[in-house]
Amino acid sequence: MSAASSSTTPLLKVTDLVRHYAMPRETLFGAVPLVKALNGVSFCVEAGRSMGIVGESGSGKSTIARLVMALDTPTSGSVELEGRDLHKLPSDALRTARRDFQMVFQDPYGSLDPRQTVARIVAEPLEALAEISRAEQRERAGESLAAVGLRSTDMDKYPHEFSGGQRQRIAIARALITRPKLIVADEPVSALDVSVQAQVLNLMQDLQQQFGVSYLLISHDLAVVNHLCDDVCVVFKGQIVEQGPPEQLFRAAEHPYTRTLLDAVMAAPGGDVLHA
Amino acid sequence: MALLEVNDLHIGLQTQRGPAEAVRGIGFSLERGETLGIVGESGCGKSITVQSLMGLLPASAKVSGSIRFDGQELVGASERTLCGIRGNRIGMIFQEPMTALNPVHTIARQVGEPLRLHRGLSQADARKEVLALLDRVGIPDAASRLDAYPHQFSGGQRQRIGIAMALACGPDLLIADEPTTALDVTIQKQILELIRSLVAERGMALILISHDLGVIAHTVSKMLVMYGGSVVESGPTAAVFAARAHPYTQGLFAARPVLGAPRGGRLATIRGSVPELVDMPPGCPFAGRCSHTIDACVTTRPPATWLPHDHAVRCIRLDEIAAEGVAA
Numbered sequence: 001m002s003a004a005s006s007s008t009t010p011l012l013k014v015t016d017l018v019r020h021y022a023m024p025r026e027t028l029f030g031a032v033p034l035v036k037a038l039n040g041v042s043f044c045v046e047a048g049r050s051m052g053i054v055g056e057s058g059s060g061k062s063t064i065a066r067l068v069m070a071l072d073t074p075t076s077g078s079v080e081l082e083g084r085d086l087h088k089l090p091s092d093a094l095r096t097a098r099r100d101f102q103m104v105f106q107d108p109y110g111s112l113d114p115r116q117t118v119a120r121i122v123a124e125p126l127e128a129l130a131e132i133s134r135a136e137q138r139e140r141a142g143e144s145l146a147a148v149g150l151r152s153t154d155m156d157k158y159p160h161e162f163s164g165g166q167r168q169r170i171a172i173a174r175a176l177i178t179r180p181k182l183i184v185a186d187e188p189v190s191a192l193d194v195s196v197q198a199q200v201l202n203l204m205q206d207l208q209q210q211f212g213v214s215y216l217l218i219s220h221d222l223a224v225v226n227h228l229c230d231d232v233c234v235v236f237k238g239q240i241v242e243q244g245p246p247e248q249l250f251r252a253a254e255h256p257y258t259r260t261l262l263d264a265v266m267a268a269p270g271g272d273v274l275h276a
Numbered sequence: 277m278a279l280l281e282v283n284d285l286h287i288g289l290q291t292q293r294g295p296a297e298a299v300r301g302i303g304f305s306l307e308r309g310e311t312l313g314i315v316g317e318s319g320c321g322k323s324i325t326v327q328s329l330m331g332l333l334p335a336s337a338k339v340s341g342s343i344r345f346d347g348q349e350l351v352g353a354s355e356r357t358l359c360g361i362r363g364n365r366i367g368m369i370f371q372e373p374m375t376a377l378n379p380v381h382t383i384a385r386q387v388g389e390p391l392r393l394h395r396g397l398s399q400a401d402a403r404k405e406v407l408a409l410l411d412r413v414g415i416p417d418a419a420s421r422l423d424a425y426p427h428q429f430s431g432g433q434r435q436r437i438g439i440a441m442a443l444a445c446g447p448d449l450l451i452a453d454e455p456t457t458a459l460d461v462t463i464q465k466q467i468l469e470l471i472r473s474l475v476a477e478r479g480m481a482l483i484l485i486s487h488d489l490g491v492i493a494h495t496v497s498k499m500l501v502m503y504g505g506s507v508v509e510s511g512p513t514a515a516v517f518a519a520r521a522h523p524y525t526q527g528l529f530a531a532r533p534v535l536g537a538p539r540g541g542r543l544a545t546i547r548g549s550v551p552e553l554v555d556m557p558p559g560c561p562f563a564g565r566c567s568h569t570i571d572a573c574v575t576t577r578p579p580a581t582w583l584p585h586d587h588a589v590r591c592i593r594l595d596e597i598a599a600e601g602v603a604a
Contacts, residue, residue: 056460057431163549164318193317194487198531198543205542220461227533227543250535264461265535266468266490 009083011181011214012045012068017077019063037063039238040077047181050208050215052225052246054261055235061218064235065186068216069103070094081182099129102175106187108167112159118145119155122174129178144173148203165196169203176207186218201227222265226250234258278305279448279481281344287324288338289553296553298324300505301341308448311475311482313496313513315489319550321505322485326451330368331358346448364394367442371454373434377426383437384422390444409440413470432463436470443474450475453485468495489529493517501525504550504561511587521589523566523597560590568593
C-alpha cells in the first residue's frame with residue numbers, strides 16, 4: 001500500500017483496529033460471549049485520495065466507519081487523522097477536530113430531521129463548532145447548498161419537500177459545510193435510483209476535484225467503489241483480506257472472497273466491460 | 277389462452293395535488309412457465325401494476341382496462357373472488373424480508389397460513405407441508421426450526437421463508453417485487469437461482485420487478501421497461517438488451533457505474549428528474565428529459581413501433597436516433 005512507508009503523515013491512518021462487542025451472558029457463570037466485529041484492520045488514506053471499503057453485511061465495514069468517525073470506541077488500535085489519535089483526544093478537542101471529518105449516511109430519509117429547515121440542518125455542524133451568527137450560518141449554508149447543486153431558495157423548505165436524490169445532496173451539503181478533509185460515506189447511493197445515483201456519484205466526484213476532499217466510501221457495490229475510489233479494501237469477517245487499486249483488484253483478485261464477490265455481480269449484457 | 281392478459285390498464289390515484297394517472301394504459305401477456313421482468317425507477321408504476329394484479333391497491337385508486345387471469349376478469353372482481361386468488365393462485369414475494377414476516381408468529385404458522393386458509397389443511401398436515409417447503413427453499417435443519425420466530429433467521433433465510441410462503445399453495449403465477457434488493461450480492465445470486473429453479477420445476481409464470489438491469493438480464497426471458505406509468509420498451513430480454521432502442525432505456529444503461537471501466541470518467545446522467553405524476557406530459561412521459569424531444573412528443577402518446585423479435589418501442593423518433601447512433 002501507498003502510505004505506511006511515506007515520510008509525510010497520511011490524512012487517515014488506521015492501525016490494528018479491533019472492536020469486540022460483548023453480548024448478553026448466556027449462562028450465569030459462563031464467559032461473556034463476544035462478537036468480534038473487527039479483528040485488526042489497518043489502512044492509510046493519503047490526502048486527496050479516496051478509499052473504498054467493500055464487504056457484505058456483518059463484515060465489519062460500518063464498524064470501521066463508526067470508529068473512524070469516533071462515534072464508537074475501539075477495543076484496541078488507533079485512528080489517526082493527520083497524526084492525531086482521535087480516540088485519545090479529550091472530548092472538547094475531539095469536538096473541534098470534527099471540523100475535519102464529516103459523515104454522509106445511507107438513508108436520506110432517516111438522516112435529516114423532518115422538523116428542521118434545510119438551512120438549520122446544513123448549518124448545524126457549524127453551530128456545534130463555534131459561536132457563529134445566524135446570518136453567517138445562513139450564508140455558509142447557502143454556499144454549501146450551491147456547491148451540491150441546490151438553490152438558496154431551498155433553504156427554508158423542509159426535508160419532506162425533496163426527492164431522495166435531493167435529500168442526499170442536502171446530507172452532502174451538511175458534511176461539506178465545515179470544509180472537511182475527509183468525508184466518511186456509508187452506502188451513500190444504495191437507497192437511490194440508478195439515474196439519481198449517477199447524479200450523486202458525479203457530484204461526489206466534482207467535489208473531490210473542487211475541494212480536494214477524501215472519501216472513505218463504504219459500499220457493497222463494487223462498481224460504485226470502482227468509480228470513485230483510488231484504493232479498495234475488501235473486508236471479510238472483520239479483517240481486510242485484500243487491498244489495492246480497484247482496476248488491479250477487480251481484474252486479478254487473489255483472495256477467494258474477493259472472487260466470490262466478483263462472481264456474484266450480475267453483469268448486464270452490453271453494459272459491463274469487466275471481462276472485456 | 278394466456279395465463280395472464282393485461283390490456284389497456286389505467287390506474288388513477290388521488291395525490292395531494294389532485295387525481296393523477298400512475299399507470300397509463302399498459303398491456304402485456306404471460307403464458308404459463310414464462311418469465312417476465314419489469315424494470316424502471318421509483319414512481320414508474322411497476323409496483324402498482326403488480327399490486328393491481330393482486331387486488332392490493334388503495335381503496336381510492338381507480339382502475340380501468342382489463343386484467344384477465346386464467347380467463348377470469350380481475351378488474352372490478354369482488355373481494356371474495358380476489359381472496360380466493362391471492363396467496364392461492366398468485367403468490368407474491370416482497371422486497372423486505374424483515375417486514376414481510378410477522379414477528380410474533382412462528383414460521384410454521386406463517387408459512388402454513390395459506391395452506392389452512394385455501395386448502396383447508398389441518399394444523400398437523402399443514403405442518404408437514406411447511407416442513408417440505410422449508411426443505412425445498414433451503415432452510416438448513418428445517419424440522420427443528422419450525423417453531424422459531426423470524427428474528428432468529430438471517431435476512432437471506434427470511435427471504436427463503438417468504439418464498440416458501442408464496443409457494444405454499446402451488447400458485448400459477450409468482451410475483452417477486454424486488455426480492456433481493458435488501459440482500460447482500462452473494463445471497464442475491466442464491467435467491468435468484470432458487471426462484472429460477474422453482475419456476476422451472478413447477479411450471480409457474482414469474483413476474484420479477486427490479487431496478488437492477490443485471491438481475492433482469494440473468495433471470496427472465498422477456499421484459500418491460502417502464503417510465504412514467506407507461507411501458508416504453510418491451511420484448512425478449514436478449515432483444516431489448518441488444519437493441520436498447522428507447523432513449524430512456526439507453527439512459528438507464530448509461531447511468532450505471534460499470535465495474536472495470538477506466539477511472540476518472542463521468543457517468544452519463546438523464547437530464548432533469550422524474551416529474552410528479554400530476555405533471556407528466558400528455559404525450560410521451562419521457563418528453564422534456566429526452567434530448568430528442570420534438571413538439572409532437574409532448575402532445576401525443578407515441579404508438580408502439582415493432583422491431584424484429586416481437587420487440588416493441590414507444591418512440592416516434594426511432595429513425596432519427598438510429599441515424600444519430602450510426603453517425604456518432
